[in-house]
Amino acid sequence: MPEKNIARRLLITLCTLLLTPVAAQAQYVEAESAGTTLQIRFAGPIADTRADEIVRWLQDVAADIGHVYGRFPVDSLGVVVIPHQRNARDTGSPVPFGRVTRRGQETVELYIDPHRPISEFYADWTLTHEFSHLMLPRIAWQQRWISEGFASYYQNVLLARAGHYSTRTALQKLSAGFERGRNSRPQLSPNEAAQEGIRTARYKIYWSGAAIALLADVALREQSQGEESLDVVLGRFQECCLPSRRRWSGQEFFEKLDALVMSPVFMPLYRRYANQPGFPDVDATLAKPLVREDIFAVRTSTN
Numbered sequence: 001m002p003e004k005n006i007a008r009r010l011l012i013t014l015c016t017l018l019l020t021p022v023a024a025q026a027q028y029v030e031a032e033s034a035g036t037t038l039q040i041r042f043a044g045p046i047a048d049t050r051a052d053e054i055v056r057w058l059q060d061v062a063a064d065i066g067h068v069y070g071r072f073p074v075d076s077l078g079v080v081v082i083p084h085q086r087n088a089r090d091t092g093s094p095v096p097f098g099r100v101t102r103r104g105q106e107t108v109e110l111y112i113d114p115h116r117p118i119s120e121f122y123a124d125w126t127l128t129h130e131f132s133h134l135m136l137p138r139i140a141w142q143q144r145w146i147s148e149g150f151a152s153y154y155q156n157v158l159l160a161r162a163g164h165y166s167t168r169t170a171l172q173k174l175s176a177g178f179e180r181g182r183n184s185r186p187q188l189s190p191n192e193a194a195q196e197g198i199r200t201a202r203y204k205i206y207w208s209g210a211a212i213a214l215l216a217d218v219a220l221r222e223q224s225q226g227e228e229s230l231d232v233v234l235g236r237f238q239e240c241c242l243p244s245r246r247r248w249s250g251q252e253f254f255e256k257l258d259a260l261v262m263s264p265v266f267m268p269l270y271r272r273y274a275n276q277p278g279f280p281d282v283d284a285t286l287a288k289p290l291v292r293e294d295i296f297a298v299r300t301s302t303n
Helices: 007-018 048-069 118-123 126-133 141-161 167-183 190-196 198-223 230-241 250-259 266-273 289-295
Strands: 027-033 036-042 076-083 097-101 107-112
Touching (some): 036 048, 048 076, 048 126, 097 126, 107 126, 198 266, 230 250, 250 266
Parallel strands (some): 076 107
Antiparallel strands (some): 027 036
């Protein structure tokens, strides 16, 4: 979920909206992108021209996710778009809140401010973050730093690859996130932070997981001379194991990823950092040329 200070209030309103019958004029659209069918429902009034722009934006971000390993992670996805005007401008974001639900069909729910320019939607990270969750199965809450962290990592990687962030901007945002995570509850390990919960340990949860995603990505690329990467192993995981209707422990997920690569990377990182207070040491890794020149480079085709 985005790190917005009105998230709790919006979630309460979202639950109210979803439990209220939708007006007959609510718009429904199906759109194809990157091998998936987006089943889009606008849960509130929105102008046709703006709805068309939002649909195209959803397709384009799905295509960005598809570039990770050649296709979108799931064959179909429900998308509920809730036009929200009051208080939306307070966050400075056109998409002040989003989440993934996996009760039955996988669905992404998005609050949007329909009056913001469409260019602001493309520069916003919320949808990329939520779509990135779909590359992983449901992870047990005790290790939610994996799911939130990998999505936080990819929100910056993919906005850079798509050209919506410059490489420099994306790396600055990632570095700033790491600094927030480093300063957040330094006495806690990632697993302990997950136990504490989002309300009190949000930055430690999100950014320690993103740091471990970066460390894994670089280690995979270096040990395989570029033949493997986090993109590649998540593609292999999609082929074998998605969609998955059950919840995976963090260790089980990392063990499976290690089974899909030449040499283990994920469980060594888990054993080193998951129960270790503090923050993963990422400064030297973040400064490596391959991060700037490969991982965050603009691209328009699959890895």
